[in-house]
Amino acid sequence: xxxxxxxxxxxxxxxxxxxxxxxxxxxxxxxxxxxxxxxxxxxxxxxxxxxxxxxxxxxxxxxxx
Amino acid sequence: xxxxxxxxxxxxxxxxxxxxxxxxxxxxxxxxxxxxxxxxxxxxxxxxxxxxxxxxxxxxxxxxxxxxxxxxxxxxxxxxxxxxxxxxxxxxxxxxxxxxxxxxxxxxxxxxxxxxxxxxxxxxxxxxxxxxxxxxxxxxxxxxxx
Numbered sequence: 001x002x003x004x005x006x007x008x009x010x011x012x013x014x015x016x017x018x019x020x021x022x023x024x025x026x027x028x029x030x031x032x033x034x035x036x037x038x039x040x041x042x043x044x045x046x047x048x049x050x051x052x053x054x055x056x057x058x059x060x061x062x063x064x065x
Numbered sequence: 066x067x068x069x070x071x072x073x074x075x076x077x078x079x080x081x082x083x084x085x086x087x088x089x090x091x092x093x094x095x096x097x098x099x100x101x102x103x104x105x106x107x108x109x110x111x112x113x114x115x116x117x118x119x120x121x122x123x124x125x126x127x128x129x130x131x132x133x134x135x136x137x138x139x140x141x142x143x144x145x146x147x148x149x150x151x152x153x154x155x156x157x158x159x160x161x162x163x164x165x166x167x168x169x170x171x172x173x174x175x176x177x178x179x180x181x182x183x184x185x186x187x188x189x190x191x192x193x194x195x196x197x198x199x200x201x202x203x204x205x206x207x208x209x210x211x
Contacts, residue, residue: 001206001208001209002206002207002208002209003204003205003206003207004184004189004204004205004207005202005203005204005205006176006180006202006203006205007200007201007202007203008173008176008177008180008200008201008202008203009173009200010166010169010170010173010198010199010200011169011172011173012098012169012171012172012173012175012176013095013096013097013098013176014095014096014098014176014180015093015094015095015096016093016094016095016096017090017092017093017094018090018091018092019090019091020207021091022091023091026091026092027092029207030092030094032183032187033180033183033184034094034096036101036102036179036183037096037098037099037176037179037180038096038097038098038099038101038151038176039096039097039099039151040094040095040096041095041096041097042093042094042095043092043093043094043095044092044093045091045092046090046091046092046093
């Protein structure tokens with residue numbers, strides 16, 4: 001299950017996290033919130049962000065043949 | 066093939082871990098909330114038990130300000146919100162003319178309502194949970210991977 005988790009701090013600051021996504025698609029998934037909530041003050045990426053979806057990779061390899 | 070937890074399955078290790086819920090967090094963004102949506106501001110005032118904001122020009126200690134004014138409990142001057150540029154004007158004299166936590170509560174209510182509005186606009190279901198330390202956790206269900 002893919003989820004976006006938003007933690008709203010008692011002072012109104014937000015932390016947006018994406019869960020269950022692979023690769024850079026996670027940033028696109030949460031962009032609709034980042035655009036409208038306010039000013040981005042920090043961004044961190046985990047190793048999951050850099051993990052290419054295995055099926056995408058297979059498809060790309062097949063396309064190359 | 067994967068040998069995680071001693072199980073061998075015809076899926077990549079990555080996909081298997083994701084199914085097990087082991088993988089998940091891929092990036093984190095921190096955001097300083099800005100009030101830019103009047104509809105969400107109105108909903109935030111309802112949530113916080115405040116009067117609805119009125120557009121007016123008011124006198125603050127430091128001068129006049131025009132925008133949508135929110136009256137916070139025990140505050141000497143209103144908080145003036147300008148949704149056009151996301152700025153707010155207020156004079157609380159470091160807490161002497163109004164407790165900061167009242168403004169924080171408004172900002173938290175706004176961020177919560179704005180997030181829920183945007184999630185619903187995208188057609189996503191969202192759940193809300195108030196945590197014991199006062200934070201609000203919103204979970205937006207984007208759905209299964211295609």
